[in-house]
Amino acid sequence: MNVTPQLLLGVVLGYFVVLIIVSLITSRKAGNAEFFIAGRRSPWFLVAFGMVGASLSGVTFISIPGVVGAGGANQAFSYMQIVLGYIIGYALIANVLMPLYYRLGLISIYGYLESRFGIASYKTGSAFFMLSRTIGSSFRLFLVVIVMQQVITGPLGIPFWCTCLGVIMLIWVYTFKGGIKTIVYTDTFQTFCMLGVLIITILELSNALDLSIGDIIPAIAEKGLNKVFYFNEGWADPNNFFKQMISGALITIVMTGLDQDMMQKNLTCKSIGEAKKNMFAFTCVLTVANLLFLTLGALLYLYAAEFAVEFPSRTDQLYPTIAMEYLPPILGILFILGLTAAAYSSADSTLTALTTAFCMDFLGFNKRNSPEDQEVLKKKRLRVHIMFSFVMFFVILLFNSLSNEAVINQLFIAAGYTYGPLLGLFAFGIGTKRILNDRWAPAICIAAPILTWVIDKYNDFLLGGFELGFLVLALNGILTFGGLWAISNSPLTPLFQEKERGMH
Numbered sequence: 001m002n003v004t005p006q007l008l009l010g011v012v013l014g015y016f017v018v019l020i021i022v023s024l025i026t027s028r029k030a031g032n033a034e035f036f037i038a039g040r041r042s043p044w045f046l047v048a049f050g051m052v053g054a055s056l057s058g059v060t061f062i063s064i065p066g067v068v069g070a071g072g073a074n075q076a077f078s079y080m081q082i083v084l085g086y087i088i089g090y091a092l093i094a095n096v097l098m099p100l101y102y103r104l105g106l107i108s109i110y111g112y113l114e115s116r117f118g119i120a121s122y123k124t125g126s127a128f129f130m131l132s133r134t135i136g137s138s139f140r141l142f143l144v145v146i147v148m149q150q151v152i153t154g155p156l157g158i159p160f161w162c163t164c165l166g167v168i169m170l171i172w173v174y175t176f177k178g179g180i181k182t183i184v185y186t187d188t189f190q191t192f193c194m195l196g197v198l199i200i201t202i203l204e205l206s207n208a209l210d211l212s213i214g215d216i217i218p219a220i221a222e223k224g225l226n227k228v229f230y231f232n233e234g235w236a237d238p239n240n241f242f243k244q245m246i247s248g249a250l251i252t253i254v255m256t257g258l259d260q261d262m263m264q265k266n267l268t269c270k271s272i273g274e275a276k277k278n279m280f281a282f283t284c285v286l287t288v289a290n291l292l293f294l295t296l297g298a299l300l301y302l303y304a305a306e307f308a309v310e311f312p313s314r315t316d317q318l319y320p321t322i323a324m325e326y327l328p329p330i331l332g333i334l335f336i337l338g339l340t341a342a343a344y345s346s347a348d349s350t351l352t353a354l355t356t357a358f359c360m361d362f363l364g365f366n367k368r369n370s371p372e373d374q375e376v377l378k379k380k381r382l383r384v385h386i387m388f389s390f391v392m393f394f395v396i397l398l399f400n401s402l403s404n405e406a407v408i409n410q411l412f413i414a415a416g417y418t419y420g421p422l423l424g425l426f427a428f429g430i431g432t433k434r435i436l437n438d439r440w441a442p443a444i445c446i447a448a449p450i451l452t453w454v455i456d457k458y459n460d461f462l463l464g465g466f467e468l469g470f471l472v473l474a475l476n477g478i479l480t481f482g483g484l485w486a487i488s489n490s491p492l493t494p495l496f497q498e499k500e501r502g503m504h
Contacts, residue, residue, distance in 0.1 A: 003329045005155040008336050012152065015193075015340060019174045019186050026185050027178025032365070032377055035179030036107050036356050042184045042268035048281035050187030051265055052289055053194050053345030055256070055282075057140050060293070061194065061342035066315035068297030069225055073238040076227040077298075081241050083290045085248020087283055092249070093257035094279040096430065101263065102272040108360035109263050116429040118438030124445050125425050126361035129260055130354055132418040134388075137261075137350040138395035141167065144343035145396060147320065151336065164396050171348045172389045176382060179352045180264055187265075190345035197338030198292055201323065204331055205299040209306060220298040223305075243471065250473045254419040258426055261353035347392075354388045355381060417452060420476020421445035428481050434488040444483035452476040 033039050067074045074082075101109055110129065114122035145164050153163040175182055206212070211219055220226045230239040237243075256262040269275040300318050303326075304311060312321050323335035359365040363384070365377055425445065428436070452475050455462050 003324070003332045005152045008152045008333065009156070011333055011337060012148075012340055015337060016170050016174070018189065019170075019344075022186050022189060023174035023178055023182045026182045030178045030181060032374060032381060034181040035177075035352070035381065036360075036365075037264070038179075038181035038184060038268035040268060040270055042181070042265075042270075044269050044274040044278035045281060046184055046188045047265050047269060048278040049285060050184055050191055050345070051262065051278075051282045052285050053187050053191030053342060054262065054265070054349050055286055055346075056194070056289065056293075056342055057346040061339055062143075062319050063316040064290070064293045065297030065300055066318045068294055069223075069301035070315045075239060076225050077294050078228060078230055078239040078244065079294060080228050080291065081230070081239070081244035082248035082251070083287055085245040085250075086252045087287065088245070089249040089252025089256070090279055090283045092253060094276045097253075097257040097263075097426075098266060098275050098279065099272055100430070101267060102275065106267065107264075107366055108357050109258070109260055109267075110357065110361055111366065113425060113429065117425075117436045117441060120438045121425060121436065121441040123361065124442045125422055126260075126357050128418045128421050128445065129258075130357055133259070133261055133350050133354060134391060134395060137347055138392045139399065141343060141347050141392065142396045142399045144339060147336075147339060151324065160400055161397060164393060164400075168389050168393045168396075171344065171351055172385065175348050175352055176385050179355070180268055180349070183349050183352055184265060184268060186348065187345045190341040193341035194338050194345070195289060195292075197334045197341070198289070198296060200334060201327075201331060201338075202292065202296050202299060204327055205296070205303050208327070209299070209302055216295065216299070219302060220295070223298070223302060225298040225301065246474065247471060250423070250471075250477070254423045254473060254477075258419070258422045259353075260357045261350050264353050264356060265349065351385065351388055351392070355385045358384050358388070417449040417472070417476060420449055420452060420473055421480045423473065423477030424448065424480025424484060427477060428484045428488075432485075432488075433491045434485065435491060436484060437487045437489070440487040441484065444487060445480060448476055448480040448483055451479055 027034070064074075064079060067079070068076060097109075100112060104112060104115065106112060108126065110122055110126040113125045145160070145167055148167070149158075149160050149163050153166075154160075174186065202216075206216055209219070217226070229241050230237060230244075231241050233240065235243060266275045266278060269278055296319070300322055303309065303322060304318065307326065309322060309326060312318060320335065320339075324332045359377075359381055363380060365381075368377060421444075425441070428434075452472055455475065456472050
């Protein structure tokens with residue numbers, strides 16, 4: 001069987017037919033409540049399984065396996081140290097943040113900032129999320145569009161912008177009506193596809209290397225690719241255990257617990273009890289999934305050494321190269337299917353989350369609940385959904401036009417800086433009882449990432465050469481926290497007492 005671009009295009013379109021059918025079934029009689037929070041009736045086990053695909057993304061699908069044998073950061077199985085940090089982060093989310101969101105009955109989690117600080121902090125937090133997610137998700141989708149352009153649409157003579165538009169519009173088609181209610185089910189299907197492809201690829205590589213399931217771990221260990229814990233080289237080592245674990249916990253807290261995209265799925269559960277069960281199950285499945293991706297990476301390196309595969313210049317191209325050029329054709333087809341599932345399970349929920357945040361936080365949907373308003377709000381919601389679809393489309397075109405990998409990567413890294421203010425805002429709100437001078441909060445939240453970037457940029461002079469790595473997030477959050485403290489008052493001050501009297 002020849003894997004032609006026409007065949008791959010047919011497979012991808014068939015995949016989307018399934019998603020559209022699921023959408024038609026789940027979006028019947030869907031209104032704003034279903035679009036934003038699925039009527040708070042989602043089965044917790046479906047949410048848990050579907051969140052795995054949304055957490056991993058297309059970048060993870062091809063990048064994590066590639067770093068296992070490359071040396072440097074995240075070499076061997078050291079990425080599991082970050083995963084251990086994830087577990088700590090998810091425990092904090094389940095026991096601190098989710099009860100807070102459920103107690104306040106939030107749809108947009110940034111509504112907490114309004115109730116705790118005021119309107120300026122509220123808008124600032126939501127704006128930072130939208131900026132982060134727009135750039136980050138567009139970047140991830142851009143990498144997938146490149147692969148599709150190279151192996152499917154490019155050989156058919158379809159220009160990049162058409163491929164990009166098609167990718168975005170397919171997301172819009174199956175999410176515009178049902179929103180998060182549809183995504184709970186489509187993400188479950190997409191996670192199943194992604195993990196299925198992962199397991200089948202592991203089995204095929206094991207077969208090609210003449211390894212039984214029991215032989216896989218010893219074979220990986222023999223090549224020295226199974227090392228998990230790194231304690232000896234100190235904080236300068238990018239794989240240092242404590243550095244990786246702390247980073248993993250912080251990444252989880254901000255990119256799941258303080259991220260509307262990820263938390264919106266949790267908020268569709270019936271109760272906080274079911275949401276906690278969802279988070280526990282999700283953590284278990286995600287841990288196993290990451291372990292499987294690392295196992296796949298080790299097997300790819302064993303395969304490359306055994307069959308003299310020429311290593312691509314970029315490690316994240318190792319999996320696509322072996323899948324498309326060396327393994328049986330059916331594995332090439334499954335790789336494209338798995339990559340598509342991984343990319344879309346992340347991107348579709350992003351589009352819905354951006355729509356939700358803008359509608360709730362900037363258009364005030366949560367303050368207009370009369371039946372007469374609902375039809376008007378539904379039309380506005382549809383327009384916002386289309387708007388963000390085109391925003392992502394143009395951002396991806398911008399990435400493509402830059403044609404400079406270093407610049408694009410810097411933009412992606414810059415988007416990560418904007419999660420620091422969210423960490424600082426929520427930590428200050430939950431961890432202190434101080435009264436914030438709300439109007440100055442935007443200035444602090446803008447200054448903290450800039451100052452963090454300066455410190456990281458000139459770390460040789462300012463930090464003696466210490467590499468922050470993922471710890472830039474911690475520094476960013478600390479600077480934001482400190483700035484907020486500086487513009488706040490103790491609850492025992494006359495200012496607080498005056499506010500209390502005004503409230504009564």
